[in-house]
Amino acid sequence: MLPLRFGQHLIKASAVFLQTELSFALVNRKPVVPGHVLVCPVRPVARLRDLQPDEVADLFRTAQVVANLVESHFDATSLTIAVQDGPEAGQTVRHVHVHVLPRRKGDFERNDSVYEELQRHDQETEDTPSRWRSEEEMAAEASDLRRLLLLQQSP
Numbered sequence: 681m682l683p684l685r686f687g688q689h690l691i692k693a694s695a696v697f698l699q700t701e702l703s704f705a706l707v708n709r710k711p712v713v714p715g716h717v718l719v720c721p722v723r724p725v726a727r728l729r730d731l732q733p734d735e736v737a738d739l740f741r742t743a744q745v746v747a748n749l750v751e752s753h754f755d756a757t758s759l760t761i762a763v764q765d766g767p768e769a770g771q772t773v774r775h776v777h778v779h780v781l782p783r784r785k786g787d788f789e790r791n792d793s794v795y796e797e798l799q800r801h802d803q804e805t806e807d808t809p810s811r812w813r814s815e816e817e818m819a820a821e822a823s824d825l826r827r828l829l830l831l832q833q834s835p
Contacts, residue, residue, distance in 0.1 A: 685724050689771035694819035697826045698746060702738040705746045707821045712797045715754035715782040717825075719743045726762050726774040728765045743778045745829075753828055756782030760794050770799045 684691040684704055692708055697717075698705040705719045719742050721735050731739065747759050760781040764770040779798060788794055 682721075684722065685718055685775070686718070686777070687724065687769060687775040689773070692815065692819075694815065695822050697822040698742065698829060700738055700742055702735050703742040705742060705825075707813075707818045707825070709818060710801055711781075711813075712779075712794065713781050713783065713787055715750040715756070716831055717750055717780050719778040719780060720835050724775045726766075726771075726776070728776050728834070730765060731776060739776070739778065743780060747780050749825060749828060750782045751781055753825065754782040756784055758783040762795070762798060764798070768770050 684693075684699075684706075691704075695706045696704050696711075697707065699722075701722055702723070703719060705717055708716045708718055711717075718738060720740050721731055723731075723735065725731055728736070739768070743761060747761060750756070751759055760783055762779045762781075763776070764772075764779075765776070774825065781794065781798075783794070788797070820828070
């Protein structure tokens, strides 16, 4: 696997659990709910409008595969799938990405609080990573998801 970038971040292969020619999926260093993952285009562009049609198609096809995977693996009953497209929409990393969050009844007292939490979940600076997961935790989750994908694909 070639080195992948997510905005200004270099992504370790151990955090990536799915890669296509045009997209990749990675575990989140600071998930809002267990199983909160990201799907990104390989080409680092800031806005959805900057993607080519084949990149958009692959990004959302990959998001659909990932959504089915995390909903099943994390025993969810629903999903929140979100794109924060631009800084005023809450995008903090200048690289298009799709948030995929497995959801369960009662995971938030007020259902739409998930959007408020998404807005602030990565607002801490590099100096204060109070809720960031370790590389080992992220690698273990990515490994589990890779294994499950392989099981789903085998006849």
